[in-house]
Amino acid sequence: MRQRMTHNSNRPAIGVVIYFTLAFVLGMYFTFASVQGDYGLFQRVQIDAEAVELSEQLARLDLELSALENRTRRMSDAYLDLDLLDEQARDILGLVRSDEIVLR
Secondary structure (H helix, E strand, O other), rough: OOOOOOOOOOOOOHHHHHHHHHHHHHHHHHHHHHHOOOOOHHHHHHHHHHHHHHHHHHHHHHHHHHHHHHHHHHHOOOOOOHHHHHHHHHHHHHHOOOOOOOOO
16 A cells, blocks of 8 residues: 655645735735825824914914005005004104104
């Protein structure tokens, strides 16, 4: 009788080991990429924080723009604010009235 070569059932096949190793490595890669990658969770948190900061900056700039538009309108020919005109003449040109005393 011939002896047959039997497969050792105690040792897993090399293909199964390679398959699970590859699956594990790919799983670790995708997990790392989803947390640390360019489109990962940490990047998303950073982008959200930057968006909030930029929104606040936009609100401040909108307020500043409104104030400047208001001053510009008050200095226009259509609507002249005499108090603002007087303030600007004093600040920029250094004008004073004849009945005022200047203290420096």
